[in-house]
Amino acid sequence: MIKKLFLATAVALIPAAAAAQATLTAETTTPGSTPHYxxxxxxxxxxxxxxxxxxxxEGATLTNSVQAVAExxxxxxxxxxxxxxxxxxGIGPYSGVGPEKGAELAENIRALFFNAGSAQIFAYYNSNPVEDIRNLEGLRIWNGPPRGAALTSGRAMIQLLAGLKDGEGYEGIQTEWPDTVSTITGGGADAWTIPEGLPSGREITIAAAGGITLHDVPSDLLASELGQQIVAAPGHAPYSVPVDVFRKAYEGNDITIVTDDDTFDSFATAFAQIVPATMDDELAYNITKAYLEGEERFMTSSPRGPHSKLSFGDIDGKSQGACGAVQIKMHPGAIRAFEEAGHTVADCLKP
Known part of the structure; x- marks a missing residue:
């Protein structure tokens, strides 16, 4: 179910003259996810x-949201x-748009800031364990919503772990995001792979129905040619967190973390907070300035804050998953806010 949040409660507590200067429409993912936070x-x-x-x-399909911003x-x-x-x-979920129109629409997208806080994980219930994550033949695996970035990443994870393609060796299970937890807890899948923030409210909810085990990507697979291709693929970025930190984030829950070394390594889903290129420069500047000045609030308002890999420093492009195959540009107002705060912005991100 898609829900709307009207976050303006503080306005009622301050004088009208100081009230918010603009009203912005936005779409995001379901509660418990990093983008929602x-x-x-x-x-x-x-x-x-x-x-x-x-x-x-909230609960929006970001494939549609991106096109709505571009339009x-x-x-x-x-x-x-x-x-x-x-x-x-003009490919994948946008094949109906076509290359010419797709390129035109993509030119109307600008980024304000970035994050790469969602790591791809593989998991299953301990009551129905996967004996070998490199042998997933015949399993039903929830690997994403019906379309979009998460599904692409989920399919890539299974191909990397077991060399299998969706429908060829395993049965990919897809549902809309709001139905993910109920599908998994209801026994609709033998295992699942999802891009998750740290800690993930979704995994904690799933574990409430029974103990679960989460795996990272084994080091040899991540270092393989395919592994490095996936890490560098459009929309991905490297992800590595000390395993002790990862385990501590889930302390008190029936969640087992399995790695083959002292870090939880995977590939992250790289995100940008996007707006239309036509957004007023001053508004984009003020939004980004407030974002940068609000760093403490982002870091402390949730346990996932410190792990969200938000861009509060220099923007080199590569660390954010941009400046390669992805050629997104930052809004000039956002660039001004970063540079005034003393941060550098890579030339490849400048319009």
């Missing part, structure tokens, strides 16, 4: 700073970077 925290930060009120629709029908959305890339080519 970032968007709702951003809404609170912008509201407190008197910059804007965000009207957020100027939506002010803001979190974008897995593979989606602007696919849109620019």
């Amino acid at each position: 970032i968007d709702t925290t951003l809404a609170a930060v912008l509201d407190s700073a008197g910059v804007a009120t965000m009207q957020i629709t 100027g029908r939506l002010d803001m959305a979190p974008a897995p970077l593979i989606l602007p890339f696919l849109l620019s080519k």
Whole structure:
């Protein structure tokens, strides 16, 4: 179910003259996800700073949200970077748009800031364990929603672990995001692979129905030619967290973390907070300035804050999953905010 959040409660507590100067429409993912946390925290930060009120629709399909921003029908959305890339080519979920129109639409997308906080994991219930994650033949595996960036990443994970393609060796199970937990807890899949923030409210909810085990990508597979291709693929970025930190994030839950060394290594889903290129420069500047000044709030408002890999420093492009196959540009107003705060922005991200 798609729900709308109207995050303007603080406005009622301050004088009308200091009320938010703009109203922004935004779409985000379901509660418990990193994009949802970032968007709702951003809404609170912008509201407190008197910059804007965000009207957020949650549970959205980001494939549609990205196109809506590109068409100027939506002010803001979190974008897995593979989606602007696919849109620019008019392929995948945007094949109906076509290459020419897709390239034109992608040119109308600008980034304000970035994050890469969702690591691809593989998991199963301990009551129905997967004996060897390199042998997934014949299993039913939830690997994403019916389309979009998460499904692409999920399929890549299974191909990397076991050399299998969806429908050829295993049965890929897809549902809309709001139905993910109920599908898994209801026995609709033998295992699942999902891009998750740390800690993941979704995995904690799943574990409440029975103990689960989470795996990273084994070191030899990650270092393989295919592994490195996946890490460098459009929309991905490297991800590595000390395993002790990863385990501590799930302390008190029946969740077992399995790695082959002292780090939890995988590939992250690289995100940008996107707006139309036509957004007013001053508004984009004020939003980004408030974001940068709100760093403490982003870091402390949730246990996942410190692990969200938000861009509060220099922007080199590569670390953010951009400046390769993904050629997204930052909004000039956002660049000004970063540079005024003393941070550098790579030339490849400048329009």
